[in-house]
Amino acid sequence: MKLIQATVSKAAKQIPTKYGDRVVLNCLTYTGEEIAVWGNPGDSTLTNRYPNEPVNLAVNEKGKYSVVEQVTTNATLPSPKSDSKAEDIKDYAQRLAKLYSYCFKTAKAELNNSELPIESVKDIATTLFITTQRKFNL
Structure with missing residues (x-):
């Protein structure tokens, strides 16, 4: 899995697709690449974003992007x-x-x-x- 820093370019919006309603969040990487992050309706990791907000994206082996809330490099105990x-x-x-x-x-x-x-x-x-x-x- 690879991590990428990006900025939200457009607010998330719900779009009807042949697979049912989906939410798309458009992001712009610091290299200038436009990336669409797809999710299910009501996915707060996508819908609670606004333009120009910095986000961390993860890309898996298949090239699918997802928003990462927090990046951790080592396991720690949860805080109180x-x-x-x-x-x-x-x-x-x-x-x-x-x-x-x-x-x-x-x-x-x-x-x-x-x-x-x-x-x-x-x-x-x-x-x-x-x-x-x-x-x-x-």
Whole structure:
């Protein structure tokens, strides 16, 4: 199995195929290769990603890609529950901060030629952030 670092280029979307509904997440490797990662509907490792988010991909012998949540080089004992929950909270907060940053940059770029004050752009970014959270159950 080979590990590859990549960036999400498009948000995951559900697509009907001849094998039933599937979810595809498009990623761009640091070498410029576009990779499609396929999964089942509701697969949170794919659906909870947003554009420009860095991801680790694993490719198996058959050339099938999958998202790897955490890369470990040696086996260790699992951390206590309290540490695990604290890490989950930290990771979740970091992802939300990245999402808000993306929403703000997008709003600012789209409203670049308008004469809106920065407070209005922040309000629009917050609206984008909240609606994105609700739509994707973040």
